[in-house]
Amino acid sequence: MSLVARQVSFSYRPVPGRADARVLRDVDLTVRSGSVTGLLGPNGCGKTTLLKLLSGVLTPTSGAVTVNGRPMAAMPRREAARQIAVVPQETHPAYDYTVLEMVLMGRHPHLGLFQIEGPADIAIAREALAATSTAHLESRPFPSLSGGERQRVVIASALAQSTDTLLLDEPTASLDLGHQLEIAALLTRLNRQRGVTLCLATHDLNLAATVCDTLVLLRDGRVVADGPTADVLTSRAVRQLYDVDADVRFHEAAGRLTVVPVAHAL
Amino acid sequence: MTGGTPAESASPVAAPRPSTLARARLATTLLAFGLLTLVTCLLAPLVGSSHVSLARAFDPSIPFADNVDAQIFFVARLPRVIAGALVGAALASAGVVFQAILRNPLATPFTLGVSAGASLGAMLMIILGGALSLGPWSPVPLASFAGAAGAAALVYWLASSTGRPMSGAVLLLAGVTLNAFFSALILFVQYLADFAEVYRAARWLMGDLDVGGFGPIVASLPLVLVAFGLFALLPASLNLLSVSDESAAARGVDVVRTHRVAFVSASLATSAAVSLAGPIGFIGIVVPHLVRLLVGVDHRIVLPASALFGAAFLVACDLAARTVLAPVEIPVGVVTALLGGPFFLWLLVRQA
Numbered sequence: 001m002s003l004v005a006r007q008v009s010f011s012y013r014p015v016p017g018r019a020d021a022r023v024l025r026d027v028d029l030t031v032r033s034g035s036v037t038g039l040l041g042p043n044g045c046g047k048t049t050l051l052k053l054l055s056g057v058l059t060p061t062s063g064a065v066t067v068n069g070r071p072m073a074a075m076p077r078r079e080a081a082r083q084i085a086v087v088p089q090e091t092h093p094a095y096d097y098t099v100l101e102m103v104l105m106g107r108h109p110h111l112g113l114f115q116i117e118g119p120a121d122i123a124i125a126r127e128a129l130a131a132t133s134t135a136h137l138e139s140r141p142f143p144s145l146s147g148g149e150r151q152r153v154v155i156a157s158a159l160a161q162s163t164d165t166l167l168l169d170e171p172t173a174s175l176d177l178g179h180q181l182e183i184a185a186l187l188t189r190l191n192r193q194r195g196v197t198l199c200l201a202t203h204d205l206n207l208a209a210t211v212c213d214t215l216v217l218l219r220d221g222r223v224v225a226d227g228p229t230a231d232v233l234t235s236r237a238v239r240q241l242y243d244v245d246a247d248v249r250f251h252e253a254a255g256r257l258t259v260v261p262v263a264h265a266l
Numbered sequence: 267m268t269g270g271t272p273a274e275s276a277s278p279v280a281a282p283r284p285s286t287l288a289r290a291r292l293a294t295t296l297l298a299f300g301l302l303t304l305v306t307c308l309l310a311p312l313v314g315s316s317h318v319s320l321a322r323a324f325d326p327s328i329p330f331a332d333n334v335d336a337q338i339f340f341v342a343r344l345p346r347v348i349a350g351a352l353v354g355a356a357l358a359s360a361g362v363v364f365q366a367i368l369r370n371p372l373a374t375p376f377t378l379g380v381s382a383g384a385s386l387g388a389m390l391m392i393i394l395g396g397a398l399s400l401g402p403w404s405p406v407p408l409a410s411f412a413g414a415a416g417a418a419a420l421v422y423w424l425a426s427s428t429g430r431p432m433s434g435a436v437l438l439l440a441g442v443t444l445n446a447f448f449s450a451l452i453l454f455v456q457y458l459a460d461f462a463e464v465y466r467a468a469r470w471l472m473g474d475l476d477v478g479g480f481g482p483i484v485a486s487l488p489l490v491l492v493a494f495g496l497f498a499l500l501p502a503s504l505n506l507l508s509v510s511d512e513s514a515a516a517r518g519v520d521v522v523r524t525h526r527v528a529f530v531s532a533s534l535a536t537s538a539a540v541s542l543a544g545p546i547g548f549i550g551i552v553v554p555h556l557v558r559l560l561v562g563v564d565h566r567i568v569l570p571a572s573a574l575f576g577a578a579f580l581v582a583c584d585l586a587a588r589t590v591l592a593p594v595e596i597p598v599g600v601v602t603a604l605l606g607g608p609f610f611l612w613l614l615v616r617q618a
Contacts, residue, residue: 057515081518088516094369094508095563104288105506109518113499116288116566161517 001068001164001197003031003054003084008063010049022061023049024221031165031199036191038212038229039201042242045218047201048089051167054199056080081109085158087168091150096141099153103128106160121160128159131194132186148179152186159190166190168200172207184210205246205259209233217241233257239265288564295561299574306578307351310585311343315592318343341479349477349542350584350598351577354549356490356539358557358576359497361550362569363532366504367525368434375536375550378441379417382448384540385471387413389452392467393459406470407482407541411489414537417444422529437529472597473546475584482542489538496531497569500524504565546580546599552606553579579606 008029011022024046031037031054039047052058053065056072065072067083075083085106093102103125107117117125129135132152137145145153151171158166171187172180188211190196202208208215208229215232217225219241225232238246243265251258312318322328322335330336360375368377375381391409424440456464477483503524506514515521539546553576554568561567583601590596 052512055516057512076518077515077520078518081516084516086513086516088510088513091509091513093510094366094371095558097505097509097563101505101562101564102509105509105517108502108506111502113502116292118289 001033001083003065003067003165003197003199005029005050005054005060005065006063008050008053008060008065010046010053010058010061022221024053024060026063027218027221027223029054029216029223029226031197032214033164033197034191034195035214036187036198036200036212037214037216038208039199039216039218040203040205040208040241041218043203045241046221047218048169050218051086051169051199051201055084055086055167057086078109081161081163083163084165084167085161085163087151087154087158087166087171089169089173091142091154093142096143099129099134099137099140099142099145100125102142102153103157103160106157106162109161124162125156125160128156129153131159131190132156146179148175148182151175151179151183155183155186155190159196164195165197165199168198170202171200172202172204180204180207187211205233205238209257209259210254230257233259288566291561292567292570295567295571296574299571299578303351303574303578303581306581307347310347310350310581311339313585314338314343314588345477345480345483346475346584346588347581348480349483350475350581352483352487352490353475353539353543353546354553354576354578354580355573356493356535356576357546357549358553358572358579359494359569360532360535360539362554362565362572363497363500363504363528364550365554366508366565367528367532368438369508370434370438371555372551373438374547375532375539376445376545376547378421378437378533379444379448380414380533380536381540381545382445382452383417383420384410384414384537385545386448386452386455387411387416388470388541388544389455389467392470393455393463407485410544411486411537411541414533414540417448418529418533418537420444422533469597470544473544473599475543475546475580475598477542486538486542489534493531493535493538494573496527497535497573500528500531501564501566501569504528504569508565544599546602548599548602548606549576549580552602552610555610 005027008024008027009022010024013021027050029050039050041047049058053060056065056075056077059073067075072080104117104121106128107121107124111117126135129138132155134149134152134156137149137153142150142153172183175183184207187198191198212229215226215229216223217232217237224240225237233248235246235248238244238248238259245262245265247260247262248257250256312320316338318338319335322333323339325333328336357375364373364375364377365371388406388410391406395405395409421437421440421444425437456467459467503514503519506517506519507521507524511521554572557568557572557575561571580602583605584598586605587596587598587601
């Protein structure tokens, strides 16, 4: 499984002759199989748009996204959904689905038009709940859960899609510290134990340092740096992305790089 | 990760409730609602201000012209029950579909201006059409269907010309605005009309299932059947769309096409229902909510169950409209709101 973006540009309302309307410009990106790739960049740099292009929800204005060499644009939606699952930033269903119903919706791309999920699908959904430590919530209404529980259930729903690759948009954005670390541990476990390829957009540099082995830095719709986390995550990079002076150093107890913002650089 | 079997990390979790397969729930729920609808539709033609003897009604030895029981049964009551079932099923399921694609539990089949368009068409025909005759076709239902279809097409065009196809917010705002605009036009047309015409127009606006024989039912049946055929394609996608368009797309739903099919089919069902019986309110919102309170929110169960329950509910309301103050009839739209409103509120409070 390889997910590759080649020379991808995108604008929400293409204006002929105005290349500066582009949200993303000539982006090259490879999500290696089995990797945890982090997309970092300031607000509005195009992270979320890039994730939508990678999942095939949006189609590039120019360039191409390919899955195992096949262009995503030519792939039927259901087939793309059997390759790549998405965890959106926030999930607010209009109706009170139960947790199990939410997770079973992940089976949609595997079911025929008039097919209703059977015992095998329910087994897959329950297994996904177990993998995210949410099995005890199965019959609770989804809106009654806490933020951290909800995010884990949405991840379970993406796991039930039985894809090799999971794209996550700000998976810890609205969570407290405990839940942030819980999600970080869950993502690492999914990657190491189940071999799920992960690609996540995040503002949380310490989350990126904890779970990502590869980083892609975006600013103004362009890739400004990419490579192994240890090489890319530097105080220079933090300044380049956010105009913030930061102390980036290896933390013995945490066993990873840590980022301490010091002051705004301007 | 493997696609078919649970991986080894699966722990034997004790399920907090017996594994209720959606398949089994769907079958038992539809059986129960189907029986309710069947019984209601079979009993309704037998009840009324005058007693009907079934034995006499179906006695072939009595000429139809002399058989009062057969006339009451086949001419006065049966078409009315069939029209009620058809309109109830169409409005209830259109309500479910609009609530799902607008992601708004308060949406009704009339939210997007379809009924206001239908009413305007009917008003124009009643008041300005005069003695216009179209052979076997009754001009008022035709005009109201044209008004409904025109309003739906206008809302659709407005919402899809904004660049973001079928945006829920644009649809809602366009619909609310058109409702107000058409209502103003209706008042203006009524202001120009004479007293008798205004009375006819007001009665039409109250909704009436006394459609006058089988002709109008046969005329609107194909439209309703096409709408239900399209509805059958939707329920699984409606579940995903009511979570969010984005996650629906990521799970393999063609969002734009599904919105189109949903909008067209729900508008068609609403237009057919309103042109047959006038704008009967409340069915499209109270029935889907009652059904959700009873069977949960999965659209694969809610949509067919609402169609069945909508049919039973409207036939029962019409039965009440015919009998409660007999021989005086109450407009059926008044009954749906008077019966449905308090019952719905009671259920809401009980649930909370």
